[in-house]
Amino acid sequence: MLAASAVGFLLLLLNLSVQHEAVMDNLVRMRQARMAGVGLLQATIDAETGQRGYLLTNDEEYLAPLASGRIAARARLSELRERAGASGELEPQLVRVAALTEDALGALERTIELKRSGRLRAAALRVELDRAKASMDPLRTEISGVLRQIERISESGRARERSTRGAIYWIGGLLGALTVLAVGLTLWALGLERRSWRGALEALTRANEAAERAAEMAAASDLAKTRFLAVASHDMRQPLHALTLYLSALERRVQGEEARDILSRMERATQSMVGMFATLLDLARIQANAVKPEIEICALDDIIARVVDNHADGAVEAATTGLYVSSDPVLLERLLRNLVANAVKHGGGKARIEMRKAGDVAEIAVADDGPGIPPEERERVFEEFVRLDKSGGVEGLGLGLAIVKRIADILRMPLELQSAPGQGARFIVRPPLAMAQTRAPSAPTPPGLMPLTGVPVLVMDDDPLAREAVSGALRDLGAVVQACANESGVRAALTAGARPRLMVMDLRIDGQLQGIEIARRARAELDPPPAIIMITGDTGPETLEALRASAFKWLIKPVDPRDLSEAASASLKATISA
Structure with missing residues (x-):
């Protein structure tokens, strides 16, 4: 009799365990569906922000969050339908969400096409913005409704989980009473497993919530970077632009030696500020993935000549090679300018550019005779705001080599550092070689500057x-x-x-x-x-x-x-x- 009761209780316990596992699986799916719904809501906000930013400023950099938001919205919608579709009661709402998502994204795209084609006049701009918002509001309302329904289903599932778990413990206690020590030990092990599982589930819940917060913060950060670049690229340059020209005009009007000396110091300070601003803006654009390489065949000697000309009094030595490389000439020149500037700062005011052909690449080394870099610091020099020279005698933000590393990564070009304390440093890059291009001779340019008097x-x-x-x-x-x-x-x-x-x-x-x-x-x-x-x-x-x-x-x-x-x-x- 007792044996039959024990077997019956054991079968009931197994059945409840299967039910409990099914409830837990459904809870996990609902949690994933909630994350997908929140992601869909955020993606629609990103897409609308990009559309409104482009319509109001005509700045095509705002199209990036629009495009990424549109892609993310469709991906999150697919994930939401996959996770929540098992619940039949959510299917009508999911169908409406899908239809509203396509309608809203289509409305955003239509306003962008109207703007690009020139058919969207200023007078109609607010109408189109309101129309696009009107298409977004029902979608967000429907998504919010789905999230509330998911939460209701989850709460019901948690109640069922608590109920089945209580029943499992109760039957387990009866089996423990019937089987005395053996089943008691089994329940003890099961209790440990359950506590561990609950701890893991709680940890997973906390991790999922932290991931959601991190994703929201990352999206906000990307949008902030996009807005910063749009503003800094124009509005923040304006006062520096005017200040540079006004200082030059003042220089032509100042006669006293002391005043000219003060003005010269002001110009140097302004140029230092301009350089630091440009460096910060370069880093921001690179971190925001706003820099895309434009690969072409370019003469290496032309790039090196421009870099050398940027430093007066023979501070930089370089030989000609006649080599051609396949790279982005603007990014490659910026990389070499930063390497040369770093070498001049830390190499006693001198730098060397050494070039040679090495198989199918051109090996370009920028070398100096400075104090060198200790082995333990070679990775740190490529981090932002790292300056090994703590004396304060060298200007800079510690961003030059960080930008060099990121440009090298963008160009998919190896970057190597060779250095030892007291033996200077050599930074080596290796752009791929290209076939030489035949260039038409340029027309001779009359010497000297043409005067503007009376023009x-x-x-x-x-x-x-x-x-x-x-x-x-x-x-x-x-x-x-x-x-x-x-x-x-x-x-x-x-x-x-x-x-x-x-x-x-x-x-x-x-x-x-x-x-x-x-x-x-x-x-x-x-x-x-x-x-x-x-x-x-x-x-x-x-x-x-x-x-x-x-x-x-x-x-x-x-x-x-x-x-x-x-x-x-x-x-x-x-x-x-x-």
């Missing part, structure tokens, strides 16, 4: 401080300058009879990158067509590609007066030759 120049910039600074710099060069804020001002000047030989135009006017088109329209009305110089603080890859395609001279803010003078001279010479 009529039209300046366009919607920032009053920058407009006046550029105009003042050109007037100091002898030009006759007329300044305006936008295309309406340009049109008024031409209508009044202005016939500029040179037009210096800011790329971003009234919040949009329309300077190139304004310049083309104005140039088409003039005979002979004037030379064009574009000035920009936007350094995104699409912007730089548009500037290169325009065939106009262009300068990046903050603009040095010497660079402005050289660009103006070269542009005027080009129009005379044409």
Whole structure:
């Protein structure tokens, strides 16, 4: 009798265990479904933020969160349907969520297409924004409803889990009473297992919640970086741009030796600030994955020559090689500039660039005769804000080598450090070799700068401080300058009879990158067509590609007066030759 009861209780215990496992599996699925629902909600917010940012600023960098949000939304929707679909009561809501998701994403994409095609006028912008929001609100409401239903199902499952667990313990106690010591030991082991399992489940719950918080923080961080780059690339360059030009204008007006010495120190401090700002912006753009390599065949000697020319008084030694490499010339030059600047700072003011062919790669080494780097510090030198020289006698943020490492990773190019204490350091990169390209000989350029005395120049910039600074710099060069804020001002000047030989135009006017088109329209009305110089603080890859395609001279803010003078001279010479 007792044996039959024990067997019956044992079978009942096994049945309850199977039920308990099924309940736990359903709880895990509901938890995963909740995470997918939260992820879908966040993805729709990211997509809408990218759409609104692009419509309001016309800055295509906002399309990145739109694209990633759209992809993430569809992925999270698929995961939500997979995890929650087993519950039949959720199926109607999941169908509505899927339909609303496609409708909302389609509405966002339609506004982007309208904006790109030029059919979305300013007057209709708010209407389209409200319409897109109206398509998003029902989706978010439906997702919130699904999450509440998932929580209700989960709460019911937890109640069933507690009930089955209590029944299991009760029957286990009876079996323990019947089987005395043997079953008692079995229940003791089972109790240990259950406590361990509950601890693991609680730890998994905490880990899932922490992962959700981390994902939300990462999404917010990515959006913040995108916004920072959009602002820093233009607005934060404006005051530095004006300050550089005003300091140069002041230098031409100061006579006293003491005052000129103070002004020289101010210029050095400003250039140091400009350099640090550019370095920070470079690092931010790289960390935000806003830098994409544009691989082409380029002459290594041309890149090295530009790097050497950046350092006066023979501080950098380099030989010619005639080698061609397959790489992004802008990123490769930036990498080598940072390596050379690091070598000059820490190598007693001197650096060497050594190049040779090594199989199918070009081996480029930047070497110095400085104090060297201890073995234990060789990995740290590539970290952000690490400076081995703690004396304070060397300027910098400790970011140059960190940027070098990240550019090398972007270019998929090996980076090697050879150094020993007291024996200097050699940083080696190895871009792949390419076949030499036959280049047409360039037309001879007349020596010297072409004077701007009496040359009529039209300046366009919607920032009053920058407009006046550029105009003042050109007037100091002898030009006759007329300044305006936008295309309406340009049109008024031409209508009044202005016939500029040179037009210096800011790329971003009234919040949009329309300077190139304004310049083309104005140039088409003039005979002979004037030379064009574009000035920009936007350094995104699409912007730089548009500037290169325009065939106009262009300068990046903050603009040095010497660079402005050289660009103006070269542009005027080009129009005379044409």
